[in-house]
Amino acid sequence: MTQRLDTILHGLEQADQHDALQRAIEALCAFYGVDHMVYHWVSGSGEQYGCGTYDDVWVQHYIDKQYLRVDPVISGCYQRFHPVDWKRLDWSSKAARAFQKDAIAHGVGNQGFSIPIRGPNGQFALFSLSHNCTDDEWDAFTETNRRDLILVAHYFNKKALDLEPGRSPEPSQPLSPREIDAMTLLAVGYSRAQVAETLTISEHTLRVYIESARFKLGALNTTHAVARALARGIIVV
Amino acid sequence: MTQRLDTILHGLEQADQHDALQRAIEALCAFYGVDHMVYHWVSGSGEQYGCGTYDDVWVQHYIDKQYLRVDPVISGCYQRFHPVDWKRLDWSSKAARAFQKDAIAHGVGNQGFSIPIRGPNGQFALFSLSHNCTDDEWDAFTETNRRDLILVAHYFNKKALDLEPGRSPEPSQPLSPREIDAMTLLAVGYSRAQVAETLTISEHTLRVYIESARFKLGALNTTHAVARALARGIIVV
DNA sequence: TGCCGTCTCACCATTTTTGGGGAGTTGGAA
DNA sequence: TTCCAACTCCCCAAAAATGGTGAGACGGCA
Structure with a gap:
């Protein structure tokens, strides 16, 4: 199993295009047997970059509705360092619940797990998994795979930074x-x-x-x- | 080997005090057979927190001399996402070379490897290893253990954040x-x-x-x- | 030695922001 | 239904920020 992960990570390191990232995430999704996996780079001025297995309709809907501003996964991860189960986020606001309902209606699973990733110049991204299953099953899955997933998230972000150098904010002159x-x-x-x-x-x-x-x-x-x-x-x- | 790492990470997760972190880093150092390992949290206001196997004299010297502002490991890692070998940093400035000489004189090895870590609110830390050996030996070592070390760095930072809750922002009313x-x-x-x-x-x-x-x-x-x-x-x- | 960046200070007029009031609609929750 | 939170609009005067222009002193670097 760890051997397999090494192979996948190695393949990821060889990726040289956006397409390769997309294929890698699909392979990972199949490998772990989860419904969805997505890498989501939240870059400056609300622009977004990512790849994953979500339905295109949902992705466009997410952008159109500006769910970035509402999504508790985003704000929750932004304040955390360690990966977090979606159950543990704050879904209490009305907007958050409406978002959740909409997400599930678009095929996002009832369970989720997201890993915050931060790079130079305030870069921020998420690596998320989503699935349909019981709480116990999901807890067991995340407990088992958390460490591997942290590494996967790291390598995805590394590749994204390599492949999209224009997206990170220009390093500005240092301040005195x-x-x-x-x-x-x-x-x-x-x-x-x-x-x-x-x-x-x-x-x-x-x-x-x-x-x-x-x-x-x-x-x-x-x-x-x-x-x-x-x-x-x-x-x- | 991976089994051993899991055990160490698990022990790290149980740590409840600074002392436990210090013991964990010493154990890791022995486990990997490297001369030095250090976790170094560089806080915004120039304050520093960390633990590791460096000589206390060197640590105090580092602080007194404000090497933080000179150290190419700091500035190099600050601009990177992926771990970096010290050989690949920019040691060209006079201050950097003087620093390097001073460091080696205080027992820091000729080889080094550092992992940048970033948390919420602009938190920034490093997990570094240092050793005395040839370039080839060091390259082989880092190549073999890079992924494990990324995880170790992650868990060290998680613990440090847990144990030093200095900057967790208080939750406020949600905005409309x-x-x-x-x-x-x-x-x-x-x-x-x-x-x-x-x-x-x-x-x-x-x-x-x-x-x-x-x-x-x-x-x-x-x-x-x-x-x-x-x-x-x-x-x- | 000369250049460059940092740090320090000043005046002018204009634009922008803020702080103090008050008031009406809507739609969801109790 | 009643209540509340969110959304919308308005006036006035004081305080704060901005834009433009200029200048001297210090220290590091080539």
Whole structure:
């Protein structure tokens, strides 16, 4: 079994096109005997890239309805490091339940398991499995295969990064220490006046930092700059 | 061999204290027969947390000298997703070579291998191995064990996050769809006027959304609200 | 030595955002 | 039915942010 996984991972490493990723995920799906498997890269400005076994209709529906904004799998994984069973996510909001119903109606299984993956420059992706079965069966399956799946997710993301270099945000010029200070304090809610006072510099000086940070980040305004700095992991709140 | 790894990972999952992590890393080091292994969490504000088999003198020296800013392993891994051999990093700067010399003088091996790890909220950590041997020996070793080591790194980081819950964001009231739209558009750089136009609502209405989102997120101003929404995964940019 | 990036400070006018009010509709939940 | 949350709209004045332009000092690097 582990031997087989090695073979699959090795094959994945050889993949040189999007098509190869798609074939690999279909092979994996069959190998593990689950209904669906999907790799979903959530990239900047709500653009998405991925491959998997979901019905095209569902994928398009997901995009059209902007379910990205509602999907508890996305927000739940975004806040987690370790893989998570969909049962353990927060489905309490009305929008989430409506989404869930819609998903099941489109062939997504009642069970699910997702692995968050993060790369440089704030890259974020998910590797998800979905299936129709009982809770006990699903728990047993995920317990057994979790480690292998983490590796699979890692290699899928590696390949996706290799094959789609344009999708990751251009690595921006690094910010200077003062610029990072400024961005960080703005991100925790300080006004410009407070930031200037905290850094014991004049507000005029502070403005220079903010502007230069904005320029380096290619941001249109302060809020945008802070959002980009956060998304790229340049600052941490 | 794989059986042994499972046992070690399982033991790691049971760890409930920093000490247990330290013992686990020592056991792993002995298991793989490498000179050093270290888990190193690099937090945003320059604080550091970790465990490993490096000499305490070297660790303190590293901190005192602020080698964090010079270390090519740090900057190299920060820009990569996949594990990397230290030989493949950029050691060309003068500071980097001085650092390397100092490191070897303090018992760090001539070979090294590091795995970048990223968690929520821009968390970043490294899992590194260091050894004294020839290039060929090291290449063979890393080739053989890379996948296992990725998993080990993952589980170390999971434990570190569990044991140091310093930055798990408190859950807040969910935002309404319109509030999410507003926050998202602000995060991608739109001005209030543009957001209002995009959502085809009056700017006054938009303000109500922003204010209520700010209230729900406990934010002091719009930038803060967007930063929190991003950090909590409520919006994705 | 000269260049470059960082850090520091200043003034102007304009645009944008914010904080304080109030008010009507809809659709789902109790 | 009643209530509440979400959605929509409006006014006014104060506070904050922005855009443009300019300049001196320091340290590292070639």
